[in-house]
Amino acid sequence: MQNLYRTAAVVTVFSALEHGLGFLYRIILSRILGPEGLGVYQVSLTVFAVFLTMTSSGLPITLSRIISKHRARGSRRGEQAATSAAIALTLLFSVPLTLLLFLFRAPFSRVFSDPRCADLFYILLFGLSFTSVYAILRGCFWGNKRFFAYSLVELAEEIVMIVVGVFLLLFLHSGIADVNLAAIAVLVSYLCSFAIATVYFFIRGGKLRSPRGEFLPLLKSSLPVTAMRTSSSLVNSFISVLFPMRLTAAGVSSAKAMSEYGVVYGMVMPVLMIPSSLIGSIALVLVPELSECYYKKEKEKLSALVGKALNGTLLIAGMLIPFFIVCGEDVGVLLYSNAASGKLISQCALILLPISLTLISTSILNSLGCERQTLLFFLFGAAAMLACTWFLPKYLGSGALCLGMACDYTISSGCSLFLLKKKTGRLRSGKFLLKLSAAVLPVLGAGFLVRKGLMLVMSYLPAMALTILFLGAAELVLFPALKLLDVRTLLARFFPRRRKRTD
Numbered sequence: 240m241q242n243l244y245r246t247a248a249v250v251t252v253f254s255a256l257e258h259g260l261g262f263l264y265r266i267i268l269s270r271i272l273g274p275e276g277l278g279v280y281q282v283s284l285t286v287f288a289v290f291l292t293m294t295s296s297g298l299p300i301t302l303s304r305i306i307s308k309h310r311a312r313g314s315r316r317g318e319q320a321a322t323s324a325a326i327a328l329t330l331l332f333s334v335p336l337t338l339l340l341f342l343f344r345a346p347f348s349r350v351f352s353d354p355r356c357a358d359l360f361y362i363l364l365f366g367l368s369f370t371s372v373y374a375i376l377r378g379c380f381w382g383n384k385r386f387f388a389y390s391l392v393e394l395a396e397e398i399v400m401i402v403v404g405v406f407l408l409l410f411l412h413s414g415i416a417d418v419n420l421a422a423i424a425v426l427v428s429y430l431c432s433f434a435i436a437t438v439y440f441f442i443r444g445g446k447l448r449s450p451r452g453e454f455l456p457l458l459k460s461s462l463p464v465t466a467m468r469t470s471s472s473l474v475n476s477f478i479s480v481l482f483p484m485r486l487t488a489a490g491v492s493s494a495k496a497m498s499e500y501g502v503v504y505g506m507v508m509p510v511l512m513i514p515s516s517l518i519g520s521i522a523l524v525l526v527p528e529l530s531e532c533y534y535k536k537e538k539e540k541l542s543a544l545v546g547k548a549l550n551g552t553l554l555i556a557g558m559l560i561p562f563f564i565v566c567g568e569d570v571g572v573l574l575y576s577n578a579a580s581g582k583l584i585s586q587c588a589l590i591l592l593p594i595s596l597t598l599i600s601t602s603i604l605n606s607l608g609c610e611r612q613t614l615l616f617f618l619f620g621a622a623a624m625l626a627c628t629w630f631l632p633k634y635l636g637s638g639a640l641c642l643g644m645a646c647d648y649t650i651s652s653g654c655s656l657f658l659l660k661k662k663t664g665r666l667r668s669g670k671f672l673l674k675l676s677a678a679v680l681p682v683l684g685a686g687f688l689v690r691k692g693l694m695l696v697m698s699y700l701p702a703m704a705l706t707i708l709f710l711g712a713a714e715l716v717l718f719p720a721l722k723l724l725d726v727r728t729l730l731a732r733f734f735p736r737r738r739k740r741t742d
Contacts, residue, residue: 274505380392557675566703627642
């Protein structure tokens with residue numbers, strides 16, 4: 240268990256660094272491209288994500304689970320055959336799909352309301368097969384518990400994209416549009432991560448064997464996950480077209496509608512998804528462990544691990560919610576020079592809770608073989624999201640997207656937690672959530688008073704900094720006092736002292 244904590248700490252550091260750099264790059268893009276350009280960039284990435292999801296998304300997590308099953312049985316040959324089958328399957332889908340999209344470029348480009356989006360999409364399309372194979376190799380690293388390699392390659396991809404993107408956007412003076420240069424940077428990062436992962440795979444003794452006998456198990460388990468994630472990408476793509484269309488129908492100009500979409504998905508959502516880096520680290524480390532416990536039928540250990548994962552997720556969300564509610568408006572102005580994004584960050588901060596619970600519970604359920612159920616839960620949530628996007632833009636503007644996301648994640652997390660309770664016997668997080676609420680509410684109240692007082696005597700930047708320090712100090716007092724966080728035990732698990740030798 241101690242190794243599990245230390246591994247989670249290492250993965251969290253890498254993940255936080257990766258997401259921090261990505262967040263910084265998103266700020267740079269928002270300033271160079273502007274809300275409208277960021278909206279075009281986001282729409283292209285969203286549509287490309289549909290095809291990337293179709294070709295590879297369900298295979299990595301399924302491969303990691305199948306590798307865990309072979310590890311539990313001591314079958315090295317089975318691990319290698321499963322990896323070969325996954326690579327073959329992703330190439331079987333991605334290569335023909337790429338060729339078809341290029342052959343029918345003219346009719347497919349009509350999907351985009353803005354022709355700039357089509358140009359960006361076809362730049363990204365060159366990397367579809369490469370990044371699909373990389374996703375499979377990442378699943379192989381995951382199943383074999385090579386978390387350092389997994390995290391290092393992910394970080395390298397992010398760094399390459401940022402370095403190339405900043406160079407192209409700031410120092411390359413050419414006639415190419417800025418949004419196209421940003422897409423080229425993404426393509427280069429895909430190619431680099433594929434190359435690094437492939438070299439590492441073979442250097443560490445990776446082998447490809449006959450995939451016979453592994454195709455059907457992989458397809459059977461991966462199809463529901465792929466269907467869920469493809470549906471998610473399709474819904475996001477549909478929303479990227481539907482939301483501006485509904486705003487335009489309500490009398491808003493096309494440029495304003497694209498800007499509104501860019502604010503929500505290009506500025507607000509990156510902030511709200513900050514906990515995903517930490518929760519993703521928990522899931523990354525726990526999924527192979529949970530799969531092994533499930534196949535070995537170690538129900539008590541499985542239940543304990545699920546409880547710790549849920550409590551850790553609740554704690555992460557609970558610690559961040561006061562910061563976003565109290566200082567959200569200042570964050571939007573500081574990061575994006577956009578007051579509207581700051582107001583939405585503050586108003587949408589509570590969505591962190593269902594978002595976080597959905598992320599962790601879906602990963603846990605998929606590791607337990609509940610892919611079909613998680614697909615169904617996603618569809619329930621997506622229906623609510625689409626309904627809000629269709630009916631509410633006229634009345635709420637960009638708030639319709641935020642309300643839709645709140646309904647989506649609340650439905651998904653509620654259904655997932657109910658199924659987890661059935662699978663593990665009971666959930667041990669109800670009492671923890673009550674204590675967390677008892678800690679967060681006074682921190683929020685005091686934070687509002689402190690910020691209001693500081694804003695009367697100083698400018699927003701030092702007032703925000705001091706407010707953040709106050710919120711952090713208040714949490715460091717209240718969270719341990721209510722036994723939500725045991726700092727000493729946590730440090731001892733991550734950094735155990737070596738025992739002195741006695742002669």
